[in-house]
Amino acid sequence: MHNNFYKTVFSILFLSSSLFGVDLHLLTHYRNNGINDIEKELDKKLAQESYWNDYLKNIDTSFGYFESYTNILTCDKSKSRLSIYKKDDNNTYQLKKEYSAYTGKMKGDKHKEGDLRTPVGVYNIVKKITKVDSFYGPMAFVTSYPNIYDKYQGKTGQGIWIHGLPIKQERDEFTKGCIAINNQSIECLDRNIDISKTILIIDEESVKKEASKERLSKVLASLFAWRYSWIYNDIDTYLSFYTPEFKRFDGMNFEQFKKYKTRIFNKNEKKTIIFRQINVIPYPDTKDIFKIAFLEKYKSNSFSFTGNKVLIVKLTENKFNIITER
Numbered sequence: 164m165h166n167n168f169y170k171t172v173f174s175i176l177f178l179s180s181s182l183f184g185v186d187l188h189l190l191t192h193y194r195n196n197g198i199n200d201i202e203k204e205l206d207k208k209l210a211q212e213s214y215w216n217d218y219l220k221n222i223d224t225s226f227g228y229f230e231s232y233t234n235i236l237t238c239d240k241s242k243s244r245l246s247i248y249k250k251d252d253n254n255t256y257q258l259k260k261e262y263s264a265y266t267g268k269m270k271g272d273k274h275k276e277g278d279l280r281t282p283v284g285v286y287n288i289v290k291k292i293t294k295v296d297s298f299y300g301p302m303a304f305v306t307s308y309p310n311i312y313d314k315y316q317g318k319t320g321q322g323i324w325i326h327g328l329p330i331k332q333e334r335d336e337f338t339k340g341c342i343a344i345n346n347q348s349i350e351c352l353d354r355n356i357d358i359s360k361t362i363l364i365i366d367e368e369s370v371k372k373e374a375s376k377e378r379l380s381k382v383l384a385s386l387f388a389w390r391y392s393w394i395y396n397d398i399d400t401y402l403s404f405y406t407p408e409f410k411r412f413d414g415m416n417f418e419q420f421k422k423y424k425t426r427i428f429n430k431n432e433k434k435t436i437i438f439r440q441i442n443v444i445p446y447p448d449t450k451d452i453f454k455i456a457f458l459e460k461y462k463s464n465s466f467s468f469t470g471n472k473v474l475i476v477k478l479t480e481n482k483f484n485i486i487t488e489r
Contacts, residue, residue: 203395210388215380223255225372226364227444228379231456234361236288236325237370238342240266240281245325245344247355260355262348268337272367272448273308276320281340282308283365283448286323288358298334300327300346302353306363311412312446312454312475315487325352325363366447374445378478382443382453385483386474394436398428405485406477412489432463438472451478 192200208214219228226235226248235248235256245264248256266281267273273282286306293302303326309318325342327349328334334343342365344352364370385404392400402421409417437460446452452475459472477484 206387206391206394210384210391212380212384215383216376219376219380219383223250224374224376224379225256226370227374227442227453228383229362229442229444231440231442232360232362234356236356236361236363238264238266238281238363238365239369240270240283240365241368245342245348245352247352249355260351262344262352265336265338265343267340268335270367273320273323273340274318277339278320279337279339281338281342281365282313282318282320282323283367284308284310284313285444285446285454286310286363286365288325288356288361288363291353291358292324295326297330298332299324300330300343300349302327302349304352304358311473311487311489312452314412315410315475325349362442362444364444364447370447371445378445379443381481382455382476382478382483383441385476386438386441386443386455389483389485390436390438394434396428396431396434398425401428404483409485410487412487430463430465432465435462436460446475452476453478 189201189204192204222228226237229235233250237246237248238244239246243264243266245262246258247260249259251257268279271280272284273280286308289305289307291302291304295301295303303324306323306325308323309320320340323340323342325344327346328343330346389401389404391397392404402424405417405420407417409420411420415423439458439460441457442455444454444456446454455474455476457472459468459470461468473489474485475487477486
């Protein structure tokens, strides 16, 4: 037990000296108040834009900030093109393959079942299916449409795939909403992606590159400011990160959420909250919406959780507002 304690102390002191130089302020806090005070100071620093500005300086933010994804799939509906960007040895996303693609018969974003539109948004590849009707070619990749933001907006429909072309039948030069590429291309795509490390971004036109590091820093600092208020039981600051229009994935509105969280915060429990595998993606066809996805580890005396968390946030006048979460 004592060995683990000293390892923790050493790790935090090493982290503080590595990130911030010889920080006499932190060392003095530790000398006078122990490890908990240092931890609080470090949590504050993670919520500062200056930290994230420095951290992002040499990171490729072409499509956003990614800790989990080595492959970015982009679909430009206007040019009927599906592209793969892969992270190279320099941690830079490089264009590797482009495929001609069929998309939905009707232009515009998908809103409801049967509208013949391909959705605009950010999606995971949920699974690969190899036993499919020959109309879909040799295989299909299932996307996560409708995602949490789609559901928040009231969109309906399902079964949006990336698939091949008919092996025996004829087909039109459009789809009912899926993305279709020729069979040689779907097999090439299969060889070039790990679906667990791939994100799909679909836009009406070319997916925008070079996401603003300044805005990404604001989002990341705000994410950790939200976390700080959560860890240290500041209910008023915590709730200030949510819009009055907030609606959780299960339909809980802001007033219901406020009562629920107030009951939890009133327990005044000590919490451990760690965010890993953080991904921040500017949402296509919007100016101020971001999808944030990460692995959350939460532990208190009464509850523990480890799993994936998703926030959809709106950055309005540099203020971070959560509109839905799961």
